[in-house]
Each structure stands twice: as structure tokens, then as C-alpha cells.
Amino acid sequence: MKLYRFLTGPDDSAFCHKVSLALSKGWQLHGSPSLSFNAATGLMHCGQAVTKEVEGKAYDPDMKLGDQ
Template identity: 70%
Template sequence: MKVYRFLTGPDDSSFCHRVTDALNKGWDLHGSPSHSFNAAENKMYCGQAVVKTVHGKDYHPDIKLGEQ
């Protein structure tokens, strides 16, 4: 089974740490990162899709993707 997550967060080192943590847990980058500006907060936000192949499991909408 292939699983997908879209990580989001403020454009700071905490976001980079979340992506780095996912990579070290076997997730792979999928596509390019995205950026958006929240004018109400005057802040930039980042997003990055990650994917992972998980063997021996079947998809169910209740699975916790971050725990795979």
C-alpha cells in the first residue's frame, strides 16, 4: 500500500524539522514544496507532500498516516 501525507507549517526551521523527521522515517518527497502568504498573520507557510510504501497492510480511512 502506498500512503500520502501533506505536511504544512510556518516557513521556519520547525517545518524543515518535520520534513526531515518524515524522511528519516522512510517517507519520500513527492513533488515540489509549496509556499503561501497569510496576509492576516503576515506570515509565510510551507507545504510538502511525502509518500511511503507500507507492506503487509490494507488501506482503511481510519489509519493514522503519520504512524506508518
């Protein structure tokens, strides 16, 4: 089964650490990162899709994807 997550956050080192943690847990980058400007806060926000193949599990919408 393939799992999908879309990681988001402000364009800062915490976002980079979030993506790096996912990669260290076996998630793979999927597509290009995205950037958007939040005019209300004046900040750039990042997004990055990641996917992961897992075996022996059935999909459950209540599963915590970050724990996989």
C-alpha cells in the same frame, strides 16, 4: 500500498524538522514544496507532499499516517 501525506506549517525550522522526521521514517518527497503568504498573520506557510510504500497493510481511513 502507497500512503500520501501533505505536511504544512509556517516557514520556520519546525517545518523543516517535520519534513526531516518524515524522511527519517522512510517517507519520500513527492513533487515540489509550496509556499503561500498568509496576509492575516503576515507569515509564509510551507507545504510538502510525501509518500511511502508499505507492505502487509490494508488502507484504513482511521490509520495515523504519521505513525506509519
